[in-house]
Amino acid sequence: MISELKKNTEQKMQKSVEALKTDLTKIRTGRAHTGLLDHVMVEYYGSMVPLNQVANITLIDARTIGVQTWEKPMLPKVEKAIRDSDLGLNPSNMGELLRVPMPALTEERRRDLTKVVRQEGETAKIAIRNLRRDANQHLKDAVKDKEISEDDERRAEEDVQKLTDKYVAEIDKLLAQKEQELMQI
Numbered sequence: 001m002i003s004e005l006k007k008n009t010e011q012k013m014q015k016s017v018e019a020l021k022t023d024l025t026k027i028r029t030g031r032a033h034t035g036l037l038d039h040v041m042v043e044y045y046g047s048m049v050p051l052n053q054v055a056n057i058t059l060i061d062a063r064t065i066g067v068q069t070w071e072k073p074m075l076p077k078v079e080k081a082i083r084d085s086d087l088g089l090n091p092s093n094m095g096e097l098l099r100v101p102m103p104a105l106t107e108e109r110r111r112d113l114t115k116v117v118r119q120e121g122e123t124a125k126i127a128i129r130n131l132r133r134d135a136n137q138h139l140k141d142a143v144k145d146k147e148i149s150e151d152d153e154r155r156a157e158e159d160v161q162k163l164t165d166k167y168v169a170e171i172d173k174l175l176a177q178k179e180q181e182l183m184q185i
Contacts, residue, residue, distance in 0.1 A: 001142065001148065002139075002142075002148060002152060002156045005135055005138055005139070005156070006156065006159055006160065006163070009134075009135040009160060009163060012131050013128050013163060013164070013167040014167070016124050016127040016128055016131070016167070017124065017167055017171060019124070019127075020120060020121065020123075020124040020171060020174060021174065023120050024117065024120060024174060024178050026038070026039060027117055027120070027178065027182075031062055031063065031102065032061075032063050032064055032065045032100075032102045033059070033065075034057045034059060034065060036065065036087065037051050037052070037057055037065065037067070037082065037085075037087075037100070038050065038051070039085075040081050040082055040085045040087075042054050042055075042074070042078050044077075051078065051081065054069055054070060054071070054074050054078065055068060055069040055070060055074070055078055056068045056069075056070070060099065063102045064099055064101050064102065065099075065100040065102070066097055066098070066099060066100075067082070067091065067097070067098040067100060068096060068098070069098075072096065075093065075096070075098065076093075078091075079091050079093055079098055082100060088103070089101075089102070089103075105182075110182050110183055114179050114182055114183070117178045117179055117182065118175065118179075121171055121172070121174070121175040124171050125171055128167050128168055128171070129164065131164075132160055132161065132164040135160045136157055136160060139156050139157060139160075140153070
């Protein structure tokens with residue numbers, strides 16, 4: 001029972017770290033990458049769908065993303081969706097291809113993005129701590145129901161704490177990398 005609890009807790013903590021990695025890729029640096037447009041939604045025959053389901057997204061160069069729709073009438077809708085997204089991008093229509101240049105980041109914008117990165121990291125750390133609390137509560141309930149001994153509970157709590165420390169350190173490392181990436185000119 002204890003090993004299963006630890007395994008489940010570790011899997012959930014790993015998912016929290018993966019979610020943070022995904023969120024951090026959406027915070028843009030000066031470089032272009034196709035994952036930046038993953039969460040842009042486009043109206044497609046009355047329903048909202050992700051951009052990558054109506055267009056091919058490629059990198060033209062280090063600072064430009066190319067978006068080519070599979071249906072020509074979708075081009076203005078895709079252009080509007082990218083412009084209206086919270087990314088602050090301004091695509092230019094080149095006939096059959098949208099060019100999405102990455103504007104250079106100002107020092108002030110870099111500092112703002114660093115704050116956003118720290119906030120995302122804090123949210124992930126809170127999720128990890130909540131998983132630790134839940135695991136410890138399960139252990140206390142198991143002791144109360146006399147399923148495990150208090151010594152087993154104490155050892156398991158130490159293991160859960162080690163897992164928590166490991167994943168919090170991993171989050172700190174990810175945040176440091178992203179902040180360094182943001183502050184590079």
